[in-house]
Amino acid sequence: MKFKYLFLLAVVCATLHSCQILSTKKYKALLATQDSLKNRTVSLEEQVAALQGDTARLHRQIADLKGNITTLNGQVADLNTKYNDLNNTYTATTSKVNQLSGDLKKREARLKEVEEILRKRDEATNALKDKLQKALLGFQQSGLSVDIRNGKVYVSLTDKLLFPSGSIVIDEKGKAALKQLAVVLNKEADINLSVEGHTDKQKVANLGQIxxxxxxxxxxxxxxxxxxxxxxxxSPERVTATGKGEFQPIDPGTTADAYAKNRRIEIVLTPKLDELYNLISK
Structure with missing residues (x-):
């Protein structure tokens, strides 16, 4: 408003200074100019007010955006921390995976070695069984059998093939069978023997100190x-003698045939597996 009054005062002073008497036409023109200036002044004041409002609004927006930037910076810092944690976890996990992969390769290599040794053992066991069956073929009708159980060769001889009734002294037929067995075993130095005695469950009678x-x-x-x-x-180092008594019967029955099956000597032949034991103990 001050601007408006100053402008009018300037116009009046200019008019008075000119010392001219205005005609009616010029006077009206001057009034029209004055009104136009008033209108323009009002318009400028409105524009100033609008600009001041826009300025205040922009200041608020800037303040809000600065707040958002601060929040986003905090979120970025949190994400960076989480990224670093995840990166460290990833690095540690990758290292663990590499270690486990190396261990797995070593175990797989050892497994292949063990499988190869067991394969060779099974081949040797089957070959030994074949040799024994051929060597002892003449005694199989007299109560001798050869079979494989759990990777071991079992030579089973009935008591009648080896001993007179109630005796612990080997008879001639029994010696002949054992001699044929020994021919094969003396050529197989890597085979250990476990000689197992088995009886039926009938009580022993009239056997002196037994x-x-x-x-x-x-x-x-x-x-x-x-x-x-x-x-x-x-070699005695290869031989182990054990007595199982009546406690591992082949036939749990109580017939004479069941008792006859249970009275036996089993010679268990086991390949030496030092290579396998050494490998497993690593």
Whole structure:
């Protein structure tokens, strides 16, 4: 408003200074100019007010945007922290995976070695079984059998093939069978022998110092072991004698046939697996 009054005062002063008497036409023209200037002044004031409003609004927007920037900067910092944590976790996980992959390769290599050794053992076991069956073919009708169980060769001989009834002394037929067995085993130095004595569950009677079936099974196993080592010259380091008594029957029945099956000597032949044991113990 001050601007308006100053402008009018300037116009009046200019008019008075000119010292001219205005005609009616010029006076009206001057009034029209004055009105136009008033209108323009009002318009300028309105524009100024609008600009001041826009300025205030822009200041508020700028303040809001600065707040958003601060919030976003905080979120970026949090994301950077999480990224670093995830990156560290990824690095540690990758290292662990690489280590486990290396361990897995080593285990797979050892597994292949073990499988190869077991394959060779199975081949050797089957070959040994074939040799024994051929060598002992003449005794299979007299109560001798050869089979494979759990990677071991079992040579089973009935008591009638080896001993007179109730005796621990090997008879001639039994010695002949053991001699044929020893011919094969003396050529197979990597085979260990476990001689197991088995009886039925009938009580022992009239056998002097032999107390029971357990005694009988042990003494029969010892007799066979001594014959193989002392007469057939199989190394004693390869032989183990054990007595199982009546406690591992083939046939749990109580018939005479079941008892006959249970009275036996089993010679368990096991390949030496030092290579396998060394590999597993690594």
């Amino acid at each position: 107390k029971d079936n357990w005694d009988l099974s042990v003494l029969r196993a010892t007799s066979v072991s001594r014959y193989l080592t002392e007469v057939e010259k199989i």
